[in-house]
Amino acid sequence: MNVRELFRDKLENSEVIPGDSVRNELMRKVAIKEFMLYNPSRFNIYYLGGIAAAALASILIITSKPDVIKNQKEEFKIENSKSLDTLSSVQPQKQLPVERTTEPERVVKSTSNKTVPKISEINYSVKKLDNVVIDNKKEAGSTVKPDSLKIKAILQNKVSDKDNLVQLQRNIGAAFNVSVSGGCLPLKVKFQNKSTSYDSCHWIFGDGGFSNEKNPEWIFDQEGEYKIILKVFNTGGNQAITSSVITVHPRPVARFETAPEKPIIPDDDIRFINYSNDAVRYKWEFGDGNYSDAFEPDHRYRQYGNYNVRLIVWSSYGCTDSMLVKNAFSGSGCFIDFPNAFIPGSGGPAGGYYSIKSDEAARIFHPSTSGVTDYHLKIFSKLGIPIFESNDINIGWDGYIKGQLCEPGVYIWKVRGTFKNGEPFVKMGDVTLLKD
Amino acid sequence: MLNDLQIIEGCARHERRAQQMLYDKYSRFLLGICLRYAGDKAEAEDILQDSFLKIYFSIKDFSGTGSFAGWLRKVAVNTAITHYHKNLKHRYHIEIEEYVSIETGTSSFEESFYTSEELYMVMNELPSGYRMVFNLYAIEGYKHKEIAEMLGIDTNTSKSQYSRAKAVLRDKLEKLGKLKNSY
Numbered sequence: 001m002n003v004r005e006l007f008r009d010k011l012e013n014s015e016v017i018p019g020d021s022v023r024n025e026l027m028r029k030v031a032i033k034e035f036m037l038y039n040p041s042r043f044n045i046y047y048l049g050g051i052a053a054a055a056l057a058s059i060l061i062i063t064s065k066p067d068v069i070k071n072q073k074e075e076f077k078i079e080n081s082k083s084l085d086t087l088s089s090v091q092p093q094k095q096l097p098v099e100r101t102t103e104p105e106r107v108v109k110s111t112s113n114k115t116v117p118k119i120s121e122i123n124y125s126v127k128k129l130d131n132v133v134i135d136n137k138k139e140a141g142s143t144v145k146p147d148s149l150k151i152k153a154i155l156q157n158k159v160s161d162k163d164n165l166v167q168l169q170r171n172i173g174a175a176f177n178v179s180v181s182g183g184c185l186p187l188k189v190k191f192q193n194k195s196t197s198y199d200s201c202h203w204i205f206g207d208g209g210f211s212n213e214k215n216p217e218w219i220f221d222q223e224g225e226y227k228i229i230l231k232v233f234n235t236g237g238n239q240a241i242t243s244s245v246i247t248v249h250p251r252p253v254a255r256f257e258t259a260p261e262k263p264i265i266p267d268d269d270i271r272f273i274n275y276s277n278d279a280v281r282y283k284w285e286f287g288d289g290n291y292s293d294a295f296e297p298d299h300r301y302r303q304y305g306n307y308n309v310r311l312i313v314w315s316s317y318g319c320t321d322s323m324l325v326k327n328a329f330s331g332s333g334c335f336i337d338f339p340n341a342f343i344p345g346s347g348g349p350a351g352g353y354y355s356i357k358s359d360e361a362a363r364i365f366h367p368s369t370s371g372v373t374d375y376h377l378k379i380f381s382k383l384g385i386p387i388f389e390s391n392d393i394n395i396g397w398d399g400y401i402k403g404q405l406c407e408p409g410v411y412i413w414k415v416r417g418t419f420k421n422g423e424p425f426v427k428m429g430d431v432t433l434l435k436d
Numbered sequence: 437m438l439n440d441l442q443i444i445e446g447c448a449r450h451e452r453r454a455q456q457m458l459y460d461k462y463s464r465f466l467l468g469i470c471l472r473y474a475g476d477k478a479e480a481e482d483i484l485q486d487s488f489l490k491i492y493f494s495i496k497d498f499s500g501t502g503s504f505a506g507w508l509r510k511v512a513v514n515t516a517i518t519h520y521h522k523n524l525k526h527r528y529h530i531e532i533e534e535y536v537s538i539e540t541g542t543s544s545f546e547e548s549f550y551t552s553e554e555l556y557m558v559m560n561e562l563p564s565g566y567r568m569v570f571n572l573y574a575i576e577g578y579k580h581k582e583i584a585e586m587l588g589i590d591t592n593t594s595k596s597q598y599s600r601a602k603a604v605l606r607d608k609l610e611k612l613g614k615l616k617n618s619y
Binding site (some may be wrong): 006016017 | 450452455456459463464465467468471474477480481484485488489492545546547550552555557560565570574575580588589593596600604605606609618619
């Protein structure tokens with residue numbers, strides 16, 4: 001029966017009993033997952049979400065009602081004052097600054113409200129702008145903004161036409177620069193706000209993130225195309241919007257292993273097996289000063305040593321990844337191991353020659369080895385008296401001294417030698433001689 | 437005790453009792469599969485739990501034609517593959533250090549000589565890539581081309597990993613055999 005049949009016959013349908021905790025933990029996970037799943041017949045997160053939404057909505061309705069009433073009152077007041085004022089009358093202007101702190105919000109609300117008559121809106125913004133001019137004069141006469149200068153100029157020209165007054169609104173414009181418009185994952189992008197005449201801004205990065213900073217930095221940690229949206233606002237209730245696209249390329253994945261599993265260096269040709277993904281170009285650094293750009297190179301090292309092997313890969317977008325294996329061949333294929341017991345034959349000295357097949361009954365004390373070139377084995381009695389020596393890897397100890405079978409018991413062995421790769425070894429241990 | 441059909445219908449309705457019955461009836465069978473794909477029993481139990489979650493929540497996908505056990509097996513194997521992919525990068529570095537020596541031979545093995553526990557143990561010690569390919573090819577009976585697609589590797593890689601896995605297993609079994617004989 002070969003390996004495949006053995007495993008197939010024995011393990012294809014074999015059963016293993018899970019630990020006791022597995023079942024409980026599983027049922028807990030099922031309960032959690034079911035809670036997250038929509039199912040009309042039992043309580044779950046959607047019900048919870050629904051309840052929360054309903055609660056939130058009712059709170060909003062209750063708290064927003066007075067606001068609506070207030071707004072209506074204010075609109076009414078504005079309309080009233082409109083009928084009273086001649087365009088440059090001083091009285092309303094002076095009154096307005098008092099209310100100014102609450103004004104911007106109200107402007108937004110009233111413009112979004114469809115019931116507000118157009119005229120009042122225009123009128124309203126005019127007053128607001130007049131107010132800005134006055135404010136600027138009051139606060140800092142030295143730094144008068146160009147915008148307000150323009151307004152002032154228009155005012156001095158005594159424009160009385162209502163249509164022209166609309167143009168008094170500040171010219172808001174959205175624009176921004178990016179440090180890079182595309183690159184490899186993870187991509188850090190610096191944004192520079194180049195907008196004009198704005199007071200606040202809102203960035204939307206397309207990956208669910210947003211920022212209100214003027215010049216934000218953002219790291220994109222997933223591949224894709226992101227639409228960056230910048231909205232700018234000013235206190236006049238105006239806004240402008242612009243957008244741009246950032247492309248984030250995926251990184252390739254560098255991955256490899258070497259064969260054979262435990263190479264004997266320098267004897268073996270080593271195959272480098274490439275498991276990389278999404279790569280189009282490869283560079284191998286074998287650690288001994290040699291390089292290759294083949295997909296799966298073979299390489300032979302000149303001498304045994306600790307080599308750090310690195311694979312660098314490039315994707316078609318020029319993104320890179322690398323994998324470094326330090327001391328790739330540290331567990332070399334050479335070893336020597338001794339058993340801790342043997343049973344000499346009682347039929348007289350066997351001579352010590354052995355092969356792995358012939359010594360199935362463990363009659364001869366000998367090591368299991370690979371890649372041993374130089375070998376020297378000594379056996380001592382418990383008292384430290386040398387009783388056996390061998391310089392031939394193929395000759396072990398048969399348990400006899402001078403034709404006499406040794407007493408059953410513990411004996412000491414010591415071995416020294418060299419592996420094929422030049423690495424020396426010294427090992428010592430004890431072995432029990434058992435009676436047949 | 438309900439029969440398979442009743443259990444399936446119960447699970448489709450998310451009935452706790454049917455889910456528990458399904459677990460009691462098939463968990464040992466499925467863990468037997470998961471353990472072949474895992475590095476140890478704890479990992480196998482993780483795969484088992486994930487498999488059951490998939491089974492419970494997609495039991496509607498079971499067409500009803502073909503064997504239910506076969507469908508369960510397929511889910512467990514796919515879950516094991518997902519786990520393998522998740523742990524791949526992390527695992528690989530360990531494997532480098534846990535190199536095993538290969539001595540090729542053509543020994544033949546007595547079925548009765550090894551216990552299932554020993555075979556599981558030998559299997560768990562395999563590097564994870566070998567283990568996946570060996571299981572999928574030798575036990576589940578997939579073709580190398582299918583395995584290559586499932587694991588995202590080359591067909592030739594699958595073939596070479598399979599033959600190396602076999603060599604490592606043979607070597608481990610021989611060593612284990614010697615050890616057992618020496619007792």
